[in-house]
Amino acid sequence: FFSAGMADLLGLLLRVAEKAANVARVCRQEAPLFQLLVQEKTGEEKNKKFVQDFKTLADVVIQEMIRHDVGAQFPEIAAFIKGEESNKFENGLGESVTVTVCSTEEETATLLATVLDGDDTAASLLAKAIHQDPDTIESGTDGPTVPLNPSELGIWIDPIDATSQYIEGREEVLEENHLSPSGLHCALVLIGVYVRSTGEPVMGVINQPFHHKDPAGGGWRGKHYWGVCFGNIHFCSEAPPKGSPEAEQRLSVVLSSSEKQTVKEALTSLCGPDRLMYASGAGYKILCVIQGLADAYVLSEGSTFKWDSCAPHALLRAIGGGVVDLSLSLRSSCGAQDQKMELTYHQPNADCTGADLWANRGGLVAYRDFSQLHSLIQTLKDKL
Ligand SMILES: O=P(O)(O)O[C@H]1[C@H](O)[C@@H](O)[C@H](OP(=O)(O)O)[C@@H](OP(=O)(O)O)[C@H]1O
Ligand SMILES: [Mg+2]
Numbered sequence: 001f002f003s004a005g006m007a008d009l010l011g012l013l014l015r016v017a018e019k020a021a022n023v024a025r026v027c028r029q030e031a032p033l034f035q036l037l038v039q040e041k042t043g044e045e046k047n048k049k050f051v052q053d054f055k056t057l058a059d060v061v062i063q064e065m066i067r068h069d070v071g072a073q074f075p076e077i078a079a080f081i082k083g084e085e086s087n088k089f090e091n092g093l094g095e096s097v098t099v100t101v102c103s104t105e106e107e108t109a110t111l112l113a114t115v116l117d118g119d120d121t122a123a124s125l126l127a128k129a130i131h132q133d134p135d136t137i138e139s140g141t142d143g144p145t146v147p148l149n150p151s152e153l154g155i156w157i158d159p160i161d162a163t164s165q166y167i168e169g170r171e172e173v174l175e176e177n178h179l180s181p182s183g184l185h186c187a188l189v190l191i192g193v194y195v196r197s198t199g200e201p202v203m204g205v206i207n208q209p210f211h212h213k214d215p216a217g218g219g220w221r222g223k224h225y226w227g228v229c230f231g232n233i234h235f236c237s238e239a240p241p242k243g244s245p246e247a248e249q250r251l252s253v254v255l256s257s258s259e260k261q262t263v264k265e266a267l268t269s270l271c272g273p274d275r276l277m278y279a280s281g282a283g284y285k286i287l288c289v290i291q292g293l294a295d296a297y298v299l300s301e302g303s304t305f306k307w308d309s310c311a312p313h314a315l316l317r318a319i320g321g322g323v324v325d326l327s328l329s330l331r332s333s334c335g336a337q338d339q340k341m342e343l344t345y346h347q348p349n350a351d352c353t354g355a356d357l358w359a360n361r362g363g364l365v366a367y368r369d370f371s372q373l374h375s376l377i378q379t380l381k382d383k384l
């Protein structure tokens with residue numbers, strides 16, 4: 001198996017991501033609670049791209065829970081666990097509360113009740129989900145040792161990616177091998193692990209809390225995905241899609257619906273209009289590439305962050321792909337051949353404040369196949 005520390009870390013991240021998914025589901029199930037939770041982000045924390053960018057209590061609670069649980073078992077990583085959210089939450093009375101996970105369910109419930117304007121029922125429900133032990137999730141893998149020590153690692157958390165879809169809550173029935181552009185299934189819990197000295201993503205866990213409805217009427221069921229990649233060690237819950245890339249003549253690319261017209265036009269010339277797709281959520285778009293529902297995800301703007309890409313990037317690397325910085329790749333003379341084009345996760349951007357410190361500023365391309373990446377970059381170089 002992986003070295004004891006790394007195997008334990010993977011097991012823990014799978015469990016805590018499942019707990020996070022439970023919290024996300026509980027928050028949606030309780031309609032009055034859900035209304036209470038939605039709060040608009042302000043100031044520097046706001047992702048500038050969106051008119052409405054919501055910070056929900058679910059986001060804050062999930063991130064704190066993951067930080068708490070991972071920090072408790074791996075104190076050597078505790079100071080290096082970061083995420084999209086801050087742990088401050090303002091309730092309807094204008095009181096600012098620091099959300100923390102306490103040592104007992106009762107204490108956590110009492111603290112959450114202050115955030116929830118004294119709604120004890122809602123607070124107890126949430127505290128129960130936070131303190132519940134999820135079933136152990138087996139990664140079901142045997143393999144050589146990963147020569148890394150948890151003390152060398154850092155973690156990025158996106159407690160809920162595609163919050164807008166989470167809040168909107170449209171229920172889609174997923175078809176196998178089919179990309180569904182929007183809906184609850186786009187909301188993902190993302191936990192990515194990187195090497196602090198190099199910024200290289202080495203482990204990723206993705207939980208999709210709203211994958212399908214229990215046919216017996218028991219509500220939503222989730223799905224989890226994971227990957228580990230270090231040196232020549234590659235493990236992933238997802239098999240690389242079958243068929244050689246040559247079998248399909250034209251590439252398929254998934255984009256944000258807000259992608260620039262010039263980029264759409266450049267890609268249409270390479271892929272054809274029927275091979276361009278649109279989907280919500282940065283994490284979900286990379287997951288589509290991992291699953292082979294699209295060959296690549298191209299984003300020309302700096303609207304994603306380290307917490308969006310770290311976890312799915314590790315899975316892509318584990319199946320032989322990666323995520324490169326688009327503007328660096330367009331400027332490089334040797335195509336995208338260089339490992340240096342891959343996104344890294346350890347250094348903040350210079351001259352930035354707030355969330356922008358950790359933006360993937362140059363845009364990105366997520367890919368499974370290197371030759372496909374190469375033709376994408378070449379086309380964009382020629383046409384942009
Ligand atoms: O929901 P949070 O955790 O804030 O993360 C967002 C990303 O930062 C955005 O880049 C995504 O926008 P695009 O889907 O337009 O790329 C955005 O997707 P969405 O607006 O399509 O839901 C989210 O993935
Ligand atoms: Mg996100």
Ligand SMILES: [Mg+2]
Pocket residue numbers: 059084158159160161162163
């Ligand atoms: Mg988020």
